[in-house]
Amino acid sequence: MADGLTVGEVADKTGLTAYTLRWYEQVGLLDPIPRDHAGRRRYRLRDVERLDLLTKMRATGMPVREMVRYVALVRAGTHNRRERLELLEQHRTTVLRQISELQRDLAVIDRKITRYRGHLHAEQTD
Template structure:
């Protein structure tokens, strides 16, 4: 059963504008057209669009995706080349994950730091080393702010 562009947009979460743009950019040469010239998508097309979405979401440029699509359209003669593309993209995603984990560790540290600062009533009372994410957060009790004074009580 063929799907209209609106149905594909609904199924994929991509806008009809994005789908048309991808088609104009040569990312969907596999999509057929009916007698009226309207795009008709198949389940296999949806799978390929999902792959395009994955590649884009992992940072691959549209020009690189277009090259991949061109290779896929050539068939089995390009299997090794396509395998290498996926291996390279996998490495790129692995690096993104590692960097994101470092950012997450820093954010976790900052959450602990600012929770301690809120508890102490000021940042000056709090110390730690954000370059060591698991470093302990230390509160200097002599620098704590008396909340009653701050709130005017």
């Protein structure tokens, strides 16, 4: 990683498309990505680390505007750590609520599966 990673390498590592990587840079989620002598982007370790967090935020439903807000707070310096913490805690609460709802929904599906298994078992023993 001495020279940095290419768009393709970062796409493979993160699961994001090259288009998404360029878009993340365009909307300000990433700092400007340095380029090599041929003008190709070369992602640094810190870019990949930020992408790891951003993909987790997005996968858990954080809106891009909130992700942009978080990155802006990070760029602004350490004086706003409380605001960053509050943003992440609010998102955590949202994620926990979603998990709870999914567990409830899964329980309904599991009950239905159990019922069908019971019907099939009864049919096979008849």
